[in-house]
Amino acid sequence: MKIEFTKGHGTHNDFVLVADPKDELELDAATVRRLTDRRGGIGADGVIRLTSTASVAAAGETIGDEILAEEPSAIWFMDYRNADGSVAEMCGNGVRVFAAFAEKLGLVSFGTGGRAATSSSNGVLALGTRGGVKRVRKEPNGWYAVDMGPWTLPGGDAAREAGYDAGVAVRGWDAPRPGLSVDLGNPHTVVALAGASELEGLDLTVAPEVAPTPPHGTNVELVVPLGDETAPTGEPAGRIRMRVHERGVGETQSCGTGACAAALAVRAWQGETAPDTWFVEIPGGEVRVRALPNGNVELAGPAELVYTGQLAL
Ligand SMILES: N[C@@H](CCC[C@H](N)C(=O)O)C(=O)O
Secondary structure (H helix, E strand, O other): OEEEEEEEEEOOEEEEEEEOOOOOOOOOHHHHHHHHOOOOOOOOOEEEEEEEHHHHHHOOOHHHHHHHHHOOOOOEEEEEEEOOOOEOOOOHHHHHHHHHHHHHOOOOOOOOOOOOOOOEEOOEEEEEEOOEEEEEEEOOOOOEEEEEEEOEOOOHHHHHHHOOOEEEEOOOOOOOEEEEEEEOOOEEEEEEOOOHHHHHOOOOOOOOEEEOOOOOOOEEEEEEEEEEEEOOOOOEEEEEEEEEEEOOOEEEOOOHHHHHHHHHHHHHHHHHHOOOEEEEEEOOEEEEEEEOOOOEEEEEEOOEEEEEEEEEO
16 A cells, blocks of 8 residues: 655655545554654654544544534544554644645645635634644744644642642753643643753653653653843744654654743743743754734644655555
8 A cells, every 4th residue: 555645844854645535544653653753754753634624533533523512614534643653632733734734635725814714614624633623823934833722731730839730850960850741632741950961961762751640651851041132023922942742753853832831831930920922943944933912822833744655554
Protein backbone atom coordinates (compact mmCIF):
# COMPACT_ATOMS: atom_id res chain seq x y z
CA MET A 1 0.00 0.00 0.00
CA LYS A 2 1.29 3.46 -0.91
CA ILE A 3 0.40 6.56 1.04
CA GLU A 4 0.59 10.11 -0.22
CA PHE A 5 2.03 12.47 2.34
CA THR A 6 2.98 16.10 2.79
CA LYS A 7 5.87 17.20 4.99
CA GLY A 8 5.26 20.40 6.93
CA HIS A 9 6.42 22.30 9.97
CA GLY A 10 5.54 25.12 12.32
CA THR A 11 8.70 26.83 13.62
CA HIS A 12 10.55 23.59 12.80
CA ASN A 13 8.25 21.36 14.86
CA ASP A 14 7.83 18.98 11.91
CA PHE A 15 5.02 16.69 10.84
CA VAL A 16 4.06 14.09 8.27
CA LEU A 17 0.57 15.02 7.09
CA VAL A 18 -1.78 12.48 5.55
CA ALA A 19 -5.21 13.25 4.09
CA ASP A 20 -7.69 10.53 5.01
CA PRO A 21 -11.10 12.21 4.59
CA LYS A 22 -12.93 8.87 4.23
CA ASP A 23 -11.20 7.25 7.23
CA GLU A 24 -9.53 4.49 5.19
CA LEU A 25 -6.06 4.53 6.75
CA GLU A 26 -5.18 2.34 9.72
CA LEU A 27 -2.65 4.47 11.59
CA ASP A 28 -1.25 2.08 14.16
CA ALA A 29 1.74 2.93 16.37
CA ALA A 30 4.19 0.92 14.25
CA THR A 31 3.15 2.81 11.10
CA VAL A 32 3.55 6.13 12.90
CA ARG A 33 7.05 5.15 14.05
CA ARG A 34 7.94 4.10 10.50
CA LEU A 35 6.76 7.47 9.11
CA THR A 36 8.55 9.55 11.76
CA ASP A 37 11.84 7.62 11.67
CA ARG A 38 14.48 10.12 10.52
CA ARG A 39 16.66 7.41 8.99
CA GLY A 40 14.35 4.63 7.87
CA GLY A 41 11.28 6.76 7.08
CA ILE A 42 10.35 10.35 6.32
CA GLY A 43 11.26 11.80 9.71
CA ALA A 44 9.11 14.03 11.91
CA ASP A 45 8.12 14.91 15.47
CA GLY A 46 4.59 13.71 14.80
CA VAL A 47 1.97 12.52 12.31
CA ILE A 48 -1.17 14.46 11.50
CA ARG A 49 -4.05 12.57 9.89
CA LEU A 50 -6.74 14.81 8.44
CA THR A 51 -10.01 12.96 8.70
CA SER A 52 -13.70 13.72 9.22
CA THR A 53 -15.03 14.45 12.69
CA ALA A 54 -18.03 12.24 11.81
CA SER A 55 -15.71 9.25 11.27
CA VAL A 56 -14.12 9.81 14.68
CA ALA A 57 -17.61 9.77 16.22
CA ALA A 58 -18.55 6.68 14.19
CA ALA A 59 -15.41 4.91 15.50
CA GLY A 60 -16.84 5.32 19.01
CA GLU A 61 -14.73 8.25 20.25
CA THR A 62 -17.17 10.47 22.17
CA ILE A 63 -15.01 13.53 21.43
CA GLY A 64 -16.28 13.33 17.82
CA ASP A 65 -19.92 13.74 18.96
CA GLU A 66 -18.96 16.44 21.47
CA ILE A 67 -17.20 18.49 18.80
CA LEU A 68 -20.08 18.31 16.33
CA ALA A 69 -22.56 19.19 19.10
CA GLU A 70 -20.51 22.25 20.07
CA GLU A 71 -19.59 23.34 16.53
CA PRO A 72 -21.40 21.62 13.61
CA SER A 73 -19.10 23.37 11.12
CA ALA A 74 -16.05 21.55 12.59
CA ILE A 75 -16.31 18.77 9.99
CA TRP A 76 -12.53 18.13 9.79
CA PHE A 77 -10.54 16.52 12.58
CA MET A 78 -6.81 16.57 13.42
CA ASP A 79 -5.84 13.05 14.51
CA TYR A 80 -2.42 13.69 16.12
CA ARG A 81 0.24 11.09 16.97
CA ASN A 82 3.61 11.64 18.62
CA ALA A 83 6.73 10.20 16.95
CA ASP A 84 6.69 7.20 19.32
CA GLY A 85 3.18 6.28 18.13
CA SER A 86 1.30 7.58 21.17
CA VAL A 87 -1.88 9.62 20.73
CA ALA A 88 -1.75 13.24 21.94
CA GLU A 89 -4.79 15.36 22.66
CA MET A 90 -3.45 18.50 21.05
CA CYS A 91 -0.64 20.06 19.09
CA GLY A 92 -0.59 23.84 18.74
CA ASN A 93 1.97 24.02 15.93
CA GLY A 94 0.14 21.09 14.35
CA VAL A 95 -3.18 22.96 14.20
CA ARG A 96 -1.56 25.77 12.19
CA VAL A 97 0.07 23.32 9.79
CA PHE A 98 -3.24 21.40 9.56
CA ALA A 99 -4.94 24.65 8.48
CA ALA A 100 -2.30 25.21 5.78
CA PHE A 101 -2.71 21.58 4.64
CA ALA A 102 -6.52 21.85 4.49
CA GLU A 103 -6.10 25.05 2.48
CA LYS A 104 -3.75 23.32 0.04
CA LEU A 105 -6.19 20.41 -0.36
CA GLY A 106 -8.94 22.92 -1.21
CA LEU A 107 -11.02 21.89 1.81
CA VAL A 108 -10.98 25.43 3.13
CA SER A 109 -10.09 28.80 1.73
CA PHE A 110 -9.33 31.75 3.91
CA GLY A 111 -9.72 33.95 0.80
CA THR A 112 -8.33 37.38 0.18
CA GLY A 113 -10.62 38.97 2.72
CA GLY A 114 -9.65 36.39 5.33
CA ARG A 115 -12.93 34.50 4.80
CA ALA A 116 -12.88 30.72 4.88
CA ALA A 117 -15.19 29.23 2.24
CA THR A 118 -16.07 25.96 3.89
CA SER A 119 -16.09 24.42 7.34
CA SER A 120 -16.02 27.91 8.71
CA SER A 121 -17.82 31.10 9.45
CA ASN A 122 -16.61 34.70 9.39
CA GLY A 123 -13.20 33.72 8.02
CA VAL A 124 -12.56 31.32 10.89
CA LEU A 125 -11.85 27.62 10.35
CA ALA A 126 -13.23 25.45 13.14
CA LEU A 127 -11.65 22.00 13.42
CA GLY A 128 -11.91 19.10 15.81
CA THR A 129 -9.08 17.77 17.97
CA ARG A 130 -9.01 15.41 20.94
CA GLY A 131 -8.46 18.59 22.97
CA GLY A 132 -11.76 20.05 21.71
CA VAL A 133 -12.74 22.53 18.98
CA LYS A 134 -9.99 24.89 17.80
CA ARG A 135 -10.62 27.98 15.69
CA VAL A 136 -8.06 29.30 13.22
CA ARG A 137 -7.87 32.60 11.39
CA LYS A 138 -5.21 33.83 9.01
CA GLU A 139 -3.37 37.07 9.72
CA PRO A 140 -2.35 39.53 6.97
CA ASN A 141 1.32 38.47 7.35
CA GLY A 142 0.41 34.84 6.52
CA TRP A 143 0.62 33.64 10.12
CA TYR A 144 -2.17 31.45 11.45
CA ALA A 145 -3.72 32.44 14.78
CA VAL A 146 -5.40 29.65 16.74
CA ASP A 147 -7.88 30.12 19.55
CA MET A 148 -6.60 27.26 21.69
CA GLY A 149 -9.59 27.42 24.03
CA PRO A 150 -9.48 27.41 27.82
CA TRP A 151 -6.42 26.50 29.88
CA THR A 152 -6.02 25.60 33.54
CA LEU A 153 -3.47 25.32 36.31
CA PRO A 154 -4.43 21.79 37.45
CA GLY A 155 -2.78 22.33 40.84
CA GLY A 156 -5.52 24.89 41.58
CA ASP A 157 -5.26 27.92 43.86
CA ALA A 158 -2.58 26.36 46.06
CA ALA A 159 -0.27 25.94 43.05
CA ARG A 160 -1.13 29.43 41.77
CA GLU A 161 -0.24 30.97 45.12
CA ALA A 162 2.92 28.91 45.64
CA GLY A 163 3.95 29.25 41.98
CA TYR A 164 4.69 25.54 41.67
CA ASP A 165 3.15 22.12 42.19
CA ALA A 166 5.85 19.78 40.89
CA GLY A 167 9.54 19.03 41.22
CA VAL A 168 11.50 18.73 37.98
CA ALA A 169 14.92 17.08 37.67
CA VAL A 170 16.92 17.63 34.50
CA ARG A 171 20.02 15.52 33.89
CA GLY A 172 23.03 17.30 35.41
CA TRP A 173 21.11 19.21 38.08
CA ASP A 174 22.06 18.70 41.74
CA ALA A 175 18.45 18.78 42.91
CA PRO A 176 14.92 19.03 41.47
CA ARG A 177 13.56 22.53 40.88
CA PRO A 178 9.99 23.82 41.24
CA GLY A 179 7.71 23.49 38.23
CA LEU A 180 4.16 24.66 37.51
CA SER A 181 1.65 22.39 35.76
CA VAL A 182 -0.38 23.98 32.97
CA ASP A 183 -3.12 22.12 31.08
CA LEU A 184 -3.69 23.09 27.46
CA GLY A 185 -5.76 20.02 26.66
CA ASN A 186 -2.42 18.23 26.90
CA PRO A 187 -0.18 18.32 30.00
CA HIS A 188 2.78 20.65 30.55
CA THR A 189 5.19 21.42 33.40
CA VAL A 190 7.07 24.73 33.24
CA VAL A 191 10.34 25.48 35.05
CA ALA A 192 11.98 28.93 35.21
CA LEU A 193 15.76 29.22 34.78
CA ALA A 194 18.04 32.06 35.79
CA GLY A 195 19.45 32.95 32.39
CA ALA A 196 19.96 32.22 28.71
CA SER A 197 23.34 30.56 29.13
CA GLU A 198 21.90 28.01 31.54
CA LEU A 199 19.10 27.33 29.04
CA GLU A 200 21.61 26.77 26.23
CA GLY A 201 23.66 24.38 28.35
CA LEU A 202 20.79 22.07 29.36
CA ASP A 203 21.04 18.38 28.64
CA LEU A 204 17.62 17.36 27.30
CA THR A 205 18.79 14.15 25.67
CA VAL A 206 16.94 12.29 28.42
CA ALA A 207 13.43 13.11 29.65
CA PRO A 208 13.32 15.35 32.74
CA GLU A 209 11.88 13.55 35.76
CA VAL A 210 8.73 15.13 37.18
CA ALA A 211 7.37 14.41 40.66
CA PRO A 212 4.67 13.69 41.54
CA THR A 213 4.53 11.64 38.36
CA PRO A 214 1.77 13.05 36.13
CA PRO A 215 -0.79 10.31 35.38
CA HIS A 216 -0.51 10.73 31.61
CA GLY A 217 3.07 12.01 31.44
CA THR A 218 3.94 15.60 30.65
CA ASN A 219 5.74 17.90 28.25
CA VAL A 220 8.42 19.94 30.06
CA GLU A 221 9.25 23.55 29.21
CA LEU A 222 12.42 25.23 30.50
CA VAL A 223 11.96 28.97 30.29
CA VAL A 224 13.89 32.21 30.75
CA PRO A 225 11.99 35.53 31.09
CA LEU A 226 13.68 38.19 28.91
CA GLY A 227 11.72 41.26 30.03
CA ASP A 228 8.91 43.45 28.78
CA GLU A 229 8.57 45.36 25.52
CA THR A 230 5.99 47.06 23.31
CA ALA A 231 4.42 44.89 20.61
CA PRO A 232 4.15 46.26 17.03
CA THR A 233 0.44 46.79 17.80
CA GLY A 234 1.43 49.16 20.62
CA GLU A 235 0.27 46.83 23.37
CA PRO A 236 2.57 45.87 26.27
CA ALA A 237 4.17 42.47 25.78
CA GLY A 238 6.53 40.09 27.51
CA ARG A 239 9.31 38.07 25.93
CA ILE A 240 10.55 34.64 27.00
CA ARG A 241 12.90 32.03 25.58
CA MET A 242 12.29 28.32 26.03
CA ARG A 243 13.41 24.83 25.23
CA VAL A 244 11.05 21.89 25.42
CA HIS A 245 11.18 18.17 25.99
CA GLU A 246 8.03 16.72 24.44
CA ARG A 247 6.18 13.71 25.76
CA GLY A 248 6.41 10.94 23.19
CA VAL A 249 9.13 12.64 21.16
CA GLY A 250 12.17 14.11 22.99
CA GLU A 251 13.59 17.59 22.58
CA THR A 252 11.93 19.41 19.66
CA GLN A 253 12.66 22.75 18.01
CA SER A 254 9.28 24.14 19.06
CA CYS A 255 6.01 23.24 20.79
CA GLY A 256 2.93 25.44 20.35
CA THR A 257 1.01 24.22 23.38
CA GLY A 258 4.31 24.39 25.26
CA ALA A 259 4.82 28.02 24.23
CA CYS A 260 1.33 28.80 25.56
CA ALA A 261 2.04 26.94 28.80
CA ALA A 262 5.38 28.72 29.28
CA ALA A 263 3.90 32.18 28.63
CA LEU A 264 0.94 31.50 30.93
CA ALA A 265 3.21 30.24 33.72
CA VAL A 266 5.51 33.29 33.51
CA ARG A 267 2.42 35.53 33.38
CA ALA A 268 1.11 33.85 36.54
CA TRP A 269 4.48 34.25 38.28
CA GLN A 270 4.64 37.93 37.31
CA GLY A 271 1.24 38.64 38.88
CA GLU A 272 -1.24 41.42 38.22
CA THR A 273 1.17 43.67 36.32
CA ALA A 274 1.88 40.97 33.70
CA PRO A 275 0.99 41.70 30.08
CA ASP A 276 -1.44 39.51 28.12
CA THR A 277 0.72 39.29 24.99
CA TRP A 278 3.93 37.27 24.92
CA PHE A 279 6.58 36.57 22.32
CA VAL A 280 8.12 33.16 22.77
CA GLU A 281 11.55 32.41 21.31
CA ILE A 282 12.17 28.73 20.64
CA PRO A 283 15.11 27.12 18.84
CA GLY A 284 12.96 26.87 15.68
CA GLY A 285 11.78 30.49 15.55
CA GLU A 286 9.25 32.67 17.34
CA VAL A 287 5.52 32.51 18.09
CA ARG A 288 3.07 34.88 19.75
CA VAL A 289 0.83 33.91 22.67
CA ARG A 290 -2.06 36.02 23.90
CA ALA A 291 -4.22 35.53 26.98
CA LEU A 292 -7.67 36.48 25.66
CA PRO A 293 -10.23 38.42 27.75
CA ASN A 294 -12.65 35.44 27.65
CA GLY A 295 -10.13 33.20 29.45
CA ASN A 296 -8.96 31.40 26.31
CA VAL A 297 -5.41 31.56 24.99
CA GLU A 298 -4.39 32.30 21.38
CA LEU A 299 -1.29 31.00 19.61
CA ALA A 300 -0.04 32.65 16.41
CA GLY A 301 2.85 31.70 14.16
CA PRO A 302 3.91 30.47 10.75
CA ALA A 303 3.05 27.18 9.04
CA GLU A 304 5.06 25.80 6.14
CA LEU A 305 4.35 22.93 3.75
CA VAL A 306 7.71 21.75 2.43
CA TYR A 307 7.23 18.83 0.02
CA THR A 308 4.93 15.98 -0.95
CA GLY A 309 5.71 12.35 -1.69
CA GLN A 310 4.58 8.75 -1.63
CA LEU A 311 5.74 6.02 0.70
CA ALA A 312 5.13 2.31 0.29
CA LEU A 313 4.06 0.81 3.60
N1 LIG B 1 4.42 19.88 19.45
C1 LIG B 1 3.07 19.98 19.84
C2 LIG B 1 2.64 19.11 20.97
C3 LIG B 1 2.56 17.65 20.53
C4 LIG B 1 1.99 16.73 21.57
C5 LIG B 1 2.87 16.55 22.78
N2 LIG B 1 4.10 15.91 22.47
C6 LIG B 1 2.08 15.74 23.82
O1 LIG B 1 2.28 14.51 23.92
O2 LIG B 1 1.26 16.33 24.51
C7 LIG B 1 2.61 21.43 19.94
O3 LIG B 1 3.02 22.22 19.08
O4 LIG B 1 1.77 21.75 20.78
